[in-house]
Amino acid sequence: MRNQTKGLPGSHRLDALMIAIGQYDKAEEFYKLAYVMTGEDDWKQLAYLHSQLGHIRDEKDDPENDLEHYNEALEMNKHL
Numbered sequence: 001m002r003n004q005t006k007g008l009p010g011s012h013r014l015d016a017l018m019i020a021i022g023q024y025d026k027a028e029e030f031y032k033l034a035y036v037m038t039g040e041d042d043w044k045q046l047a048y049l050h051s052q053l054g055h056i057r058d059e060k061d062d063p064e065n066d067l068e069h070y071n072e073a074l075e076m077n078k079h080l
Helices: 010-020 024-037 043-059 063-077
Strands: none
Touching: 010 024, 010 043, 024 043, 043 063
């Protein structure tokens, strides 16, 4: 578990832990909250959050929404 959260900011450690133990709904709640609290010009953070939300949706076998989040992450990365 430590390896899965090593190097992450404190605000993302719990989220990563929730994913690691399969608590996808809880992790999604945390990431959505972080998304709302992130500034609209913080492209790096927004890309990270969309990527994580895509990963969660992928784990929940939701191909439509995982692809949407992955595409958003790619768009955000264009601003970096």
